Amino acid sequence: MDLGHGFPEWTELGQDSGLDPLGMQRPIEAIYQSLIPGISTITLRYRYYSFFSLILKHYEEKVRHPDPAIFQLFHRRCEALLALVCAHGTPELGITGTNWAAGVLGGLNGSYGASIDFIAGASPGQEAGKGYLLNKAGAFGAIYSTQMAEMGLIHFPGSNQPNPNPICSELALRLADALSQALGNVSDQFFAAADHGSVTLASLQAFETMKPGALIPGSGEHVLLKDILLGKSETPSAADFRRQHTLRMLLEAAVFFDSVPSAEVVKWHWFENAPAITQGEEPTVPHLWFLYQASDLLRMAYETILSACLTVLESAPRQRATLSVLIDEITGFANLAENQSWGEFASLQAGDAPITAAKATAAAMLEAVELEDRVASAVRLIAQVTRLVQGHSAIIDQALRANEHFLSLRTERGFLASQSDDPSTVVFARLIQDKIIKRHLWVASRKFRNQRAYTFHMEPEDGVLRYRSQFGVAPSSPRIDQALRFMRDVYLLDEKGVTDLGRAELAAA
Numbered sequence: 001m002d003l004g005h006g007f008p009e010w011t012e013l014g015q016d017s018g019l020d021p022l023g024m025q026r027p028i029e030a031i032y033q034s035l036i037p038g039i040s041t042i043t044l045r046y047r048y049y050s051f052f053s054l055i056l057k058h059y060e061e062k063v064r065h066p067d068p069a070i071f072q073l074f075h076r077r078c079e080a081l082l083a084l085v086c087a088h089g090t091p092e093l094g095i096t097g098t099n100w101a102a103g104v105l106g107g108l109n110g111s112y113g114a115s116i117d118f119i120a121g122a123s124p125g126q127e128a129g130k131g132y133l134l135n136k137a138g139a140f141g142a143i144y145s146t147q148m149a150e151m152g153l154i155h156f157p158g159s160n161q162p163n164p165n166p167i168c169s170e171l172a173l174r175l176a177d178a179l180s181q182a183l184g185n186v187s188d189q190f191f192a193a194a195d196h197g198s199v200t201l202a203s204l205q206a207f208e209t210m211k212p213g214a215l216i217p218g219s220g221e222h223v224l225l226k227d228i229l230l231g232k233s234e235t236p237s238a239a240d241f242r243r244q245h246t247l248r249m250l251l252e253a254a255v256f257f258d259s260v261p262s263a264e265v266v267k268w269h270w271f272e273n274a275p276a277i278t279q280g281e282e283p284t285v286p287h288l289w290f291l292y293q294a295s296d297l298l299r300m301a302y303e304t305i306l307s308a309c310l311t312v313l314e315s316a317p318r319q320r321a322t323l324s325v326l327i328d329e330i331t332g333f334a335n336l337a338e339n340q341s342w343g344e345f346a347s348l349q350a351g352d353a354p355i356t357a358a359k360a361t362a363a364a365m366l367e368a369v370e371l372e373d374r375v376a377s378a379v380r381l382i383a384q385v386t387r388l389v390q391g392h393s394a395i396i397d398q399a400l401r402a403n404e405h406f407l408s409l410r411t412e413r414g415f416l417a418s419q420s421d422d423p424s425t426v427v428f429a430r431l432i433q434d435k436i437i438k439r440h441l442w443v444a445s446r447k448f449r450n451q452r453a454y455t456f457h458m459e460p461e462d463g464v465l466r467y468r469s470q471f472g473v474a475p476s477s478p479r480i481d482q483a484l485r486f487m488r489d490v491y492l493l494d495e496k497g498v499t500d501l502g503r504a505e506l507a508a509a
Contacts, residue, residue, distance in 0.1 A: 021306060021457055021471060022436070023443040024299040027400050027408040031292045032478035035246050035285060037239040038151035038229075039482050042143050044094030046229065046489040047212035049148055050179040050221055051082065052140050056154065056168045057176040058191055064163070071165040072124060075140050077194045080122035080132040085211065088204040092211050094485070096139035097132030108201065116204075119197035148172070150239060151228060171233060178221035183209055217491050217501075226490040230505065245285040247492075250483060251506050254498045260488075263480035267293050272355050283395040291392070291399055295409045296476050297362055298385045302407070303473045304378040305330065306436050308371055310457055313467035320464040327432050333375035334428055342427040343420035346383035358384040366473065379428060386413045407439065437465070 019025070055078045063074060083097030087105055091098060100121060108114045120126070124136040135142040145166055148154045153172040157164055168176060180187050186209055193199040208214060215222050227233070230247055231240030253266050261269070267289075274290035277283065283291070312329050313321055321329075336345060350357050361384060365377035389396060389409060400410040415435070419427045437458070444456040458465050487493045492502035 019455075019471075021440050021443065021455065022299070022302055022407055023439070024295075024302060024407045025476065027406050027410075028292060028295045028299060028476060028478075031288055031295065031399060032476075034239070035242050035288055035292070036479040036483050037243055038147050039243075039479050039486060040143070040147050041477055041479055041482060043147050043482060044485065045092070045212040046225060046486040047215055048139070048144055049151070049153060049228070050175050050225060051078075051210070052144055052148060053153060053168055053172040053176040054179045054187065055191075056166060057173055058187075059165070060167055062191070066163045066165065068165060072136065072138065072141070073122075074194070076124060076133075076138045077118070077122040077197060078191075079139050080118045081190065081194050081199060081207075082210065083132050084116060084118065084199065085204055085207040088201070089208065092213055094212070096143070100129075100132040105201075115198050115200050117198045122197070152233065152237065152240075153228070171228065175221065175224050175228070178219070178224050182216060182219050182221050186210065212489060215489065215491075222490060226492070226501075226505075229486055229490060242285055246289075247483060247487065248506065248509055249286065249289075250480070250487065251492065251498055251502050254493060254502070255506070257497075259497045260484060260493055260495070263477065263484075264475060266480055267296075267475070267478070268359060272359075277392060277395055281394075283399060287392075287395055288399060291389075291395060291409070292478060294385050294389050295400070296478075297358060297381060298409050298412060300362065300473055300475065301365065301378040301381040301385070302412075302436060303471075304365055304374055305432060306440055306457070307471065307473055308333065308375045308378075309432070309437060310467060310470050311371055313458055313465060314470065316467070319467035320461065322464050323433065323437065326437070326465060327429050330375060330432050331425055331429050333372045334379045334425075335372075335376050336379070336424040336428060338423065338425060340424050341421050342383075342416060342424045345424040346387050346416075346420075349380050349383040350387050354384060354388050358388060382412075382416070382431075385409070386416050389413060407435065 052075075055075055059071060059074055063070070065071065080097055080101075083095055083101040084104065086092040086095040087098045087101035091102070104116060104118070104121065108116070118132075121131050123131065124138075126134070128134050133139060133142075145154060145156075149156065149166075153169055153175070154166045155169060156166055183190075186207060189203065190207055190210065193203060215225070229243075231237075231242075231244035233240060236244070249270065250266065253269055254260055256269070257265070270286065270289045271293040274286050275284070277287050308330055309326055312326060313319055349361075358381060361377050361381045365374055365381055368374040368377060386409075396410045396413065400408045412435070415431075416427065419430070440457065441460070444454075444459075447453045447455045456468050457471060458468055460466075484493065487502070491499055492505060493499060498506075
């Protein structure tokens with residue numbers, strides 16, 4: 001079996017699991033990261049942006065020590081103390097370290113005057129489960145700092161500067177002042193407790209106003225947070241405009257559904273209602289969300305075929321099969337006519353309602369129990385998606401300009417278009433070999449070489465392919481859920497849907 005130059009034959013090394021087994025996620029991530037900048041899948045509560053602005057301002061004014069280790073210890077103590085505050089009383093969701101904090105509070109027997117020493121729990125380098133967060137950078141360094149920088153709230157001076165630690169922008173200083181005004185002398189008490197490394201239950205009660213859910217509607221802090229989220233700064237950047245457009249689209253979707261829709265519902269709603277794009281027109285935010293969904297559907301179809309290959313390998317004698325046997329078996333599942341070209345097959349899949357057809361096919365693919373049904377649905381979905389985007393060459397070429405070694409809707413549309421006249425069975429067999437099996441081995445080998453991560457789901461062994469592990473296929477998470485959470489945090493949405501404040505923002509747009 002010739003898999004080509006450079007494919008390894010390592011065995012029994014390291015971990016045997018890996019995300020993004022075909023390397024198709026990065027171009028997709030690049031799209032949605034540009035559409036909701038300043039929010040990530042792990043930034044869970046928006047008032048953290050006020051909180052971190054406040055502690056950065058305090059550090060710059062009161063501590064101002066250039067040693068990053070001193071800065072790290074300071075903000076870790078503040079984060080651990082906030083976790084204790086948010087675990088006390090009615091717990092707040094989405095706060096880093098609340099599991100640790102709940103355990104600490106649970107051991108106090110409810111003594112109101114009991115003192116809690118959290119120096120050890122806040123210190124970096126603790127064993128798993130011993131501190132509030134294993135990552136030494138803390139929630140700020142590991143989660144929130146890059147997103148705050150994208151929103152224009154902080155700057156990273158660089159290691160060659162007198163003070164290499166992050167500092168507040170003018171906008172963040174305003175936000176810090178607004179929070180400080182809302183807290184009154186509570187902020188001074190909070191920093192005194194953080195510096196001392198201990199706090200009483202009585203003090204935790206006094207710090208309740210620092211919880212994310214305690215944001216006061218209509219306060220200066222609330223108005224600033226809302227406007228920053230919606231990109232309404234005095235000099236909004238291109239990133240601000242894209243986030244603003246996406247969040248207004250979310251408000252419009254919530255009005256349309258008369259509720260807060262799930263991310264999956266939103267993605268299909270935008271896909272089905274994307275505006276037409278004319279040749280030479282610059283792609284807008286709705287166009288890019290359309291492209292995101294098309295790209296993610298293609299990724300899932302490809303990964304479904306890889307998963308099918310692994311299922312066949314797992315059930316084969318000794319969990320091994322030759323490349324040709326594997327390709328033949330998977331090709332047989334696709335139900336393709338021998339005398340039909342790929343172009344003819346693709347033209348028959350969409351019908352008069354191509355998006356409706358793609359939606360139904362994607363659901364059938366993800367829900368199918370039988371292997372044959374999964375593969376047949378995946379092949380139909382590939383054909384449907386690549387035909388859906390036929391008139392979008394300009395936007396695809398502009399938005400998916402990643403290097404050729406990234407598989408994307410652009411590379412795969414070109415691959416299939418170049419073979420439109422070839423028999424569909426032959427084209428699908430090539431796709432399995434070059435775009436699925438060899439592609440996975442190439443991606444895994446690069447991860448092993450560059451990251452020392454062993455992510456092979458199958459591997460070559462003495463002329464055959466050997467099964468290693470299976471993986472799950474699911475839609476990607478493009479930060480929509482987190483954006484909806486942030487919009488709840490600033491009262492644009494509530495459990496019923498769009499609030500009066502949210503409707504006012506839409507009316508003012």
